[in-house]
Amino acid sequence: xxxxxxxxxxxxxxxxxxxxxxxxxxxxxxxxxxxxxxxxxxxxxxxxxxxxxxxxxxxxxxxxxxxxxxxxxxxxxxxxxxxxxxxxxxxxxxxxxxxxxxxxxxxxxxxxxxxxxxxxxxxxxxxxxxxxxxxxxxxxxxxxxxxxxxxxxxxxxxxxxxxxxxxxxxxxxxxxxxxxxxxxxxxxxxxxxxxxxxxxxxxxxxxxxxxxxxxxxxxxxxxxxxxxxxxxxxxxxxxxxxxxxxxxxxxxxxxxxxxxxxxxxxxxxxxxxxxxxxxxxxxxxxxxxxxxxxxxxxxxxxxxxxxxxxxxxxxxxxxxxxxxxxxxxxxxxxxxxxxxxxxxxxxxxxxxxxxxxxxxxxxxxxxxxxxxxxxxxxxxxxxxxxxxxxxxxxxxxxxxxxxxxxxxxxxxxxxxxx
Amino acid sequence: xxxxxxxxxxxxxxxxxxxxxxxxxxxxxxxxxxxxxxxxxxxxxxxxxxxxxxxxxxxxxxxxxxxxxxxxxxxxxxxxxxxxxxxxxxxxxxxxxxxxxxxxxxxxxxxxxxxxxxxxxxxxxxxxxxxxxxxxxxxxxxxxxxxxxxxxxxxxxxxxxxxxxxxxxxxxxxxxxxxxxxxxxxxxxxxxxxxxxxxxxxxxxxxxxxxxxxxxxxxxxxxxxxxxxxxxxxxxxxxxxxxxxxxxxxx
Numbered sequence: 001x002x003x004x005x006x007x008x009x010x011x012x013x014x015x016x017x018x019x020x021x022x023x024x025x026x027x028x029x030x031x032x033x034x035x036x037x038x039x040x041x042x043x044x045x046x047x048x049x050x051x052x053x054x055x056x057x058x059x060x061x062x063x064x065x066x067x068x069x070x071x072x073x074x075x076x077x078x079x080x081x082x083x084x085x086x087x088x089x090x091x092x093x094x095x096x097x098x099x100x101x102x103x104x105x106x107x108x109x110x111x112x113x114x115x116x117x118x119x120x121x122x123x124x125x126x127x128x129x130x131x132x133x134x135x136x137x138x139x140x141x142x143x144x145x146x147x148x149x150x151x152x153x154x155x156x157x158x159x160x161x162x163x164x165x166x167x168x169x170x171x172x173x174x175x176x177x178x179x180x181x182x183x184x185x186x187x188x189x190x191x192x193x194x195x196x197x198x199x200x201x202x203x204x205x206x207x208x209x210x211x212x213x214x215x216x217x218x219x220x221x222x223x224x225x226x227x228x229x230x231x232x233x234x235x236x237x238x239x240x241x242x243x244x245x246x247x248x249x250x251x252x253x254x255x256x257x258x259x260x261x262x263x264x265x266x267x268x269x270x271x272x273x274x275x276x277x278x279x280x281x282x283x284x285x286x287x288x289x290x291x292x293x294x295x296x297x298x299x300x301x302x303x304x305x306x307x308x309x310x311x312x313x314x315x316x317x318x319x320x321x322x323x324x325x326x327x328x329x330x331x332x333x334x335x336x337x338x339x340x341x342x343x344x345x346x347x348x349x350x351x352x353x354x355x356x357x358x359x360x361x362x363x364x365x366x367x368x369x370x371x372x373x374x375x376x377x378x379x380x381x382x383x384x385x386x387x388x389x390x391x392x393x394x395x396x397x398x399x400x401x402x403x404x405x406x407x408x409x410x411x412x413x414x415x416x417x418x
Numbered sequence: 419x420x421x422x423x424x425x426x427x428x429x430x431x432x433x434x435x436x437x438x439x440x441x442x443x444x445x446x447x448x449x450x451x452x453x454x455x456x457x458x459x460x461x462x463x464x465x466x467x468x469x470x471x472x473x474x475x476x477x478x479x480x481x482x483x484x485x486x487x488x489x490x491x492x493x494x495x496x497x498x499x500x501x502x503x504x505x506x507x508x509x510x511x512x513x514x515x516x517x518x519x520x521x522x523x524x525x526x527x528x529x530x531x532x533x534x535x536x537x538x539x540x541x542x543x544x545x546x547x548x549x550x551x552x553x554x555x556x557x558x559x560x561x562x563x564x565x566x567x568x569x570x571x572x573x574x575x576x577x578x579x580x581x582x583x584x585x586x587x588x589x590x591x592x593x594x595x596x597x598x599x600x601x602x603x604x605x606x607x608x609x610x611x612x613x614x615x616x617x618x619x620x621x622x623x624x625x626x627x628x629x630x631x632x633x634x635x636x637x638x639x640x641x642x643x644x645x646x647x648x649x650x651x652x653x654x655x656x657x658x659x660x661x662x663x664x665x666x667x668x669x
Contacts, residue, residue: 015642044544051645101554355522
């Protein structure tokens, strides 16, 4: 093995892959087979980079050679950078050796598009196939679906990969047209739709025949870049909602645009990465998926942008003070989930624990709810509760004044930009 | 107040519970230790671990707790967290004194505390599943040293045995001086005598490719960082400094 050459390739192709934020390694139930190597289970973050992002998978491009010229992408054709390409065997060896040392949960393989879609997709499938069939490797594999790849290749990919994803890149079709005029959204939606139907079909099959092969057990995901084009949070979240419902996606990832290229269609190079906005979008995404919120409750015509100062649940509660306060000892689980400062686990514990006794502030605090936010919205087994008839603005100010938000410093910097 | 001194085993703890009920003790303090060190206590009882008594208490627990609940209690005790034995005994007494299953009665301080202990233990177990870094030795055994905050090694067997079924491995808790060895069929507890091992021999025992992959991993770790998003606080919260010395990418 030529160590220097492999090291250089790894550096180039990991660097080029890092703007894809998908890191999940959960959702698959692939078992270790015939005393082989690995399994895919609940998802483990093996380390974190200095920017605080989870490292779960060996995330690399097969090659950063690309025939496209998308404005937001470091690997675009006209960008003067070093190019490299792995061989199938090199990716397999790296994956196996990193996996055996417990560095990673598996492989995330993406690629620049060289020659054409099918040619590229075929290489990715070869890697997965070799890992599964020749090395009896049962760890996690996430493959990018290349827009425009044939159904036959997509089907084969689903047999070896745990998750497949196609990045929509821009939240709207207009955004895509502006920054990646050679691509079109339909080319991304067609394979996504094909996989959705295939996954449903195979799941049905699996119910009937236990021996039927598993097919992309961790489903599909996608990613959109935030802040490169002028979409509102309402447009972004409505798009997510539509894809969650229509395409049964497991995740939509939001990637705050990191200015890497100078282009008059894009934010200037010294623009800050919209990290707070990205965080608020994820919080809103969680509200839709785990807290039974409807997208229109979070963003709508009157509130097209998420509040950067406070989280979207608190923001919703302040707009809907008529629904509060609620009595923690009698309210429905669904309503408890809507209280700012109470998470899914705490809500479930509250409902379980109140069957034994009525809960007071001390006990709620012990259960782990964030009292600084929750106390304005609930009553419990205690004569003490917020009696003042506070306005939403006042509540927001009290909460902000008390909290040492990790974002306060950031958000003032961000606000200055506008 | 009566002080009960026991041997630190789970059976010992259950025997102590038996004695509490047998002697109708109300105010008790339980602690692990050697009898001769602690005879200075007034009103101290030495608990002699007795399997027949322990199994009677166990039988009672099985009737009152779910299998999962019992597992949680066992894991909480095995973690050997300093000063928690009174809470565990408090929990067991609450289990026996209540007519129904109280596993989810989080308003009770013992139930709440057990839930906190279990959460801490699970987090440490999960961290070990993430932070263990194997190094390949010349004989193709993969070796890893750990120093977890709590005694979680026994909780790791299932995960590592089902994942690394086709390689021999050792996970060694150097703080507690014992390890796990998987020989391609089963796991067993082992202890290594490091005093007699020459450090020079240890390094020469690594496989030739080991250093190559460690370097590749360090390179990868640097390459995937996005400097424009630097966030050292978040980084430290996820990877506390005390784990760094065994993390290949942080050494």
